[in-house]
Amino acid sequence: MNASQNGQDGREPHVGPDPRGEPEFHPYHHPAAGWGAAKSVTQFLVRERALVDGPRAIMRMNHERTGFDCPGCAWPDDTKGLHLDICENGIKHVTWEMTNKRVGREFFAAHSVTELSGWSDYDLEDQGRLTEPMVYDPDSDHYVPVTWRDAFELAGRALRELDDPGQASFYTSGRLGNEATFLYQLLARELGTNNLPDCSNMCHxxxxxxxxxxxxxxxxxxxxxxxxxxxxxxxxxxxxxxxxxxxxxxxxxxxxxxxxxxxxxxxxxxxxxxxxxxxxxxxxxxxxxxxxxxxxxxxxxxxxxxxxxxxxxxxxxxxxxxxxxxxxxxxxxxxxxxxxxxxxxxxxxxxxxxxxxxxxxxxxxxxxxxxxxxxxxxxxxxxxxxxxxxxxxxxxxxxxxxxxxxxxxxxxxxxxxVRGHSNVQGNRTCGIDHRPSAEFLDRLGEVCGIDPPREHGMDTVATIRAMHRGDVKVFVGMGGNFALAAPDTPYTYAALRNCDLTVQVSTKLNRSHLVHGRRALILPCLGRTEKDHQRAGIQSTSVEDSMSMVHLSIGMKRPASKDLLSEPAIIAGIARAALPDSDTPWEWYIEDYDRIRDTMARVLDGFEDCNRRVRLPLGFRIKQPARELVFLTPSGLAEFSAAPLPDVIPEPGTLALGTMRSHDQWNTTIYSDNDRYRGVKNLRTLVFMNEDDMRERGISEFTPVDIVSTAKDGSHRGLDGYLAIPYDIPRGCAAGYMPEMNVLCAIGDYSLQSDQPLMKHVKVTIAPSGGDFAKS
The missing domain is CATH 3.40.228.10 (Dimethylsulfoxide Reductase, domain 2)
Structure with missing residues (x-):
């Protein structure tokens, strides 16, 4: 059962760079961070030719009031004025964004979508920053340039002509700033839908x-x-x-x-x-x-x-x-x-x-x-x-x-x-929620002069299934790499391709641009590190960290292209085209983001007087009633739960597999095929196993194995030829890397409690490659 049998474009996805040597595994015995991190960062800066811009960014990243917020994780900034409040992966993430490589019309003229679909995901992102809006031309199988005006009209017309606003879905990744987030949910709700899936649907x-x-x-x-x-x-x-x-x-x-x-x-x-x-x-x-x-x-x-x-x-x-x-x-x-x-x-x-x-x-x-x-x-x-x-x-x-x-x-x-992405918590605070409260909708309607829909919308899994059925016809992705981040890769691919239009707002080329609807737009945006020039001057955006602190981020670098727009400006452009008679002052908001924040202050709990407070040292913390022992529960008290223990013991012959990132990876972006902290070099298509489980199955180190998952509905999905590595993990358990292993998690395997895909608990069987097992 190989990847092509699962409908995965005839190949198994390879998301890292081509290995530069034979796979290696040596148990890691060194301290975390330290000189290992310093060496890795130096090598990365040299490889990316960022020995000037990289150190400049390091000195500005996570600095209060004058710096930009790291677009990586959501760990809070130091409260005592630390000048190097940075980490190895944050530096790599920023350097990856600040690359001098560019992907413009010449690149797309030279490479068809069919050709690019055969590239590794590392190679796609490694081409550099997108520079201008592009539209897919089905006759030539190439992306071709399009003006911003025409791109907005294409998106707006597709949204205007829907039979029902619920036929559109607006996805958000955790990198979107608070101001863009607020405008994005306003667009969706003024259009008439609460279909606002986000990456939190898959994580927290x-x-x-x-x-x-x-x-x-x-x-x-x-x-x-x-x-x-x-x-x-x-x-x-x-x-x-x-x-x-x-x-x-x-x-x-x-x-x-x-x-x-x-x-x-x-x-x-x-x-x-x-x-x-x-x-x-x-x-x-x-x-x-x-x-x-x-x-x-x-x-x-x-x-x-x-x-x-x-x-x-x-x-x-x-x-x-x-x-x-x-x-x-x-x-x-x-x-x-x-x-x-x-x-x-x-x-x-x-x-x-x-x-x-x-x-x-x-x-x-x-x-x-x-x-x-x-x-x-x-x-x-x-x-x-x-x-x-x-x-x-x-x-x-x-x-x-x-x-x-x-x-x-x-x-x-x-x-x-611990929230994983830089502003995923801010996204939810600022309105990205497919199950909004009545109180929030009341305030939004009153302040913004709209009549927001009351029916709950669709989350990530429901959106994918609806696209697959043909019930969602327009998909807008605001950042991220949805095609690779979602579960059941072949199913998700088919769902995206069933859309009338897919719109991806991105900084770099990725798989989601190649797995697209019948019509497709790539809309390139400013990165977190770049200056955002608007009519009122250079703008700042706010973000909320994992511990509810809200602070400003301001870019330091000239934009990668004169044709890039900010995320708020792109949202406003789509909104004006989709809602030509809207009374919302979209263009006025974009002139000065303080105006967006003033509106947010009237709508969002905890954002009162935010334009003043966000400029205070360290910004401000959103109030948490439970911290003050005020509990907004039905009883008015903190409520104990009394759930029975679930049975999590794998059935005989099966293992529970959890997907995870490697060290040299951020979400779906892979910087190398190495995982220093787990002792792995030149390899991502692997599975970590308990030595006793390996011995029981006749598996030795680096033995090629076939992995077959069994879904709740009894269907099977598989990966062939992965290399087994003995690891200190409990018996009955296995682990490997996402997004490659997302193919093993069926679209129907999601929690009935949270609707999250069961990425950390996939039921699998593992055996040496090539036997009757692989044919079953």
Whole structure:
């Protein structure tokens, strides 16, 4: 069962550069960051010929009021004026955007879409920055130049002529700034649809729904100052050294002051061992490492909820003899349904907890002891917790554990989800939500003078299925690489190709430009690093980090082309063409983004007086009612949940596979075929396996294997010839890289709790290539 049998353009996607040597694997034993990161950055700057622009950008990135926000992860900026608040992957991301390479009309004249479809995704992005709007010409199979006026008219006419506004869907990636986000959702809702899928539908939807149900707010309550004062940190389901590298500074500082740091992850990642923080010049000079953990636990894939339930059960058992084990006053005053939760913990046996978590009772009790002994605790998590069928229940279980000891509403404590993309949380705050509240729609309608639709729209999975059926005819992608980021790659490709029109707003060429509708537009936009000139002068945009801080970002570099437009300007151009009789002052908004923010201040909770506050040092923090012990829940209290433990043990002969990024990767962008922190060189088509699982299947290191997934509906999807690598991962588990492995996750395999694709819990069988197994 190879990729062509799955309808994947006759080939398996290769997203990295062509390997420069034989695949290698050597277990990684070095500290995270440090000189390894410095060497990698230097090599990257040399390769990209950015030895001048790169260092200039480094000195401006994440600097308050005068710099631009890193377009990578959403980790908050340093609060104490650090001048090198940067990381290896952030520098690579910015350098990748600031390349001197260009993709203009000459490039598209020389290469047809059919030819480009055979290129690797690395090679597509490596061609450089897009320079002018392009439209697909089906007669020649080439993209050809189009004026902005004609591009807007093409998009606007397609939207105007729809039989129903619900036949359009407006996707958002996490890089879109707040001002563009607000205009984008305004366009969709004035048109008449809440079809506003976003990347959060695939990553942290479970977190938002769980926190809203438990606490009445969809965000974490802890901020960076809490991380600086907490007694215990519990880090769950995140590879921080690659996905949020600046967290390493917080972990190192926490260790130095004596805090306990517990990492909970099927893989012991580099961030869970030790580090050398690059901006600590003394430590760099003497190669001084700092530990970043005091305890590592490795649950099976999907076993996090059982582990947390075990910690809670231990705390409750201790409370029978230790009155200080629980914060009974907090529970009595601020929570509801505690008795139900106590009963479900008591009814859950230790045997079930050990079996489902994959962690022995001794390990769970060690973690519980850390939690019991800490006066203040933070629990932080990422996609390893959320991309499961029971992701909402797991996050609610985390909140349950926090409530037992009153770890909410005080310094150094609380839930702290790690958002992956730079402004994905800001997107949701500013209106990208397919299930908007009535209160938000009321304010939007009153302030903006529109009648917004009340019916819920479609999220990412629902949009793909609707495109596949022909029910969504126009797809607009605002940033990102939707074709590669989504699950069930062949199904998603077919869905996009079934559209009448696909519009992609992008900075670089990617797969989503080649997997397109019957008509297609590529609209190139300014990058985060570039100056945005409008009538009122150079504009700034705002972004919201993972801990609800909103601050300004202002570009430093001349745009890659004189024909680029800003994202707000592109949205306004489409809006005016789609809604020619609109009373919304689209052009007036674009002249001065302060005008957009003034409107946002009247519509959005927490954005009051934002034009003044966003210019304060460090910007401002959006209020979190739960942090003040104000709970917008039906009971008016923080609500315990009492869900049963799910069965996450793989069936005999099968494995639970989780997809993840490599280190030298950001989302779907691949910088090389290496994964330094996991000891891999020149290879991405691999699967990490437990050595006992390999031995049981007759698999040795670098043995080619076939991977076949079984979906909920019984259908199969497969990848052939991947190389197996022995790794420290629990029995019954396997792991490999997205987006290559997205083909294994069926479009129907999404959580009924969160509607998220089950990217971290794919049911697979793995066997040596070429046998009867591969033919089945």
């Amino acid at each position: 939807e479970a977190s938002g729904r769980a926190l809203t149900a438990s606490l009445g707010t969809g965000k974490g309550t802890a901020d960076l100052k809490d991380w600086e004062t907490t007694d215990a940190l519990f880090i769950m389901g995140v590879n921080a050294a690659s996905n949020a590298p600046r967290m390493l500074t917080a972990l190192a500082e926490a260790y130095h002051r004596g805090a306990q740091i517990v990492h909970i992850n099927p893989l012991v990642e580099a961030a869970a061992t030790r580090t050398i923080v690059p901006h600590d010049f003394t430590d760099m000079a003497v190669f001084k490492t700092t530990r970043t953990s005091t305890l590592n636990l490795q649950p099976r894939i999907g076993g996090d909820m059982a582990l947390i339930r075990g910690m809670a059960k231990a705390i409750l058992e201790q409370s029978a003899t230790d009155p200080k084990a629980l914060d009974q006053e907090f529970i009595d005053r601020h929570t509801a349904y505690f008795d139900k939760y106590r009963a479900v913990c008591e009814a859950t046996s230790w045997e079930a907890i050990e079996s489902q978590s994959g962690v022995g009772r001794d390990g769970i009790l060690k973690a519980a002891r850390v939690y019991r002994d800490a006066d203040r605790s933070i629990i932080s998590w990422c996609l390893g917790v959320t991309q499961h069928e029971h992701g909402v229940d797991t996050v609610r279980e985390i909140v349950n554990l926090l409530l037992l000891r009153g770890n909410l509403g005080r310094e150094g404590a609380g839930p702290s989800p």
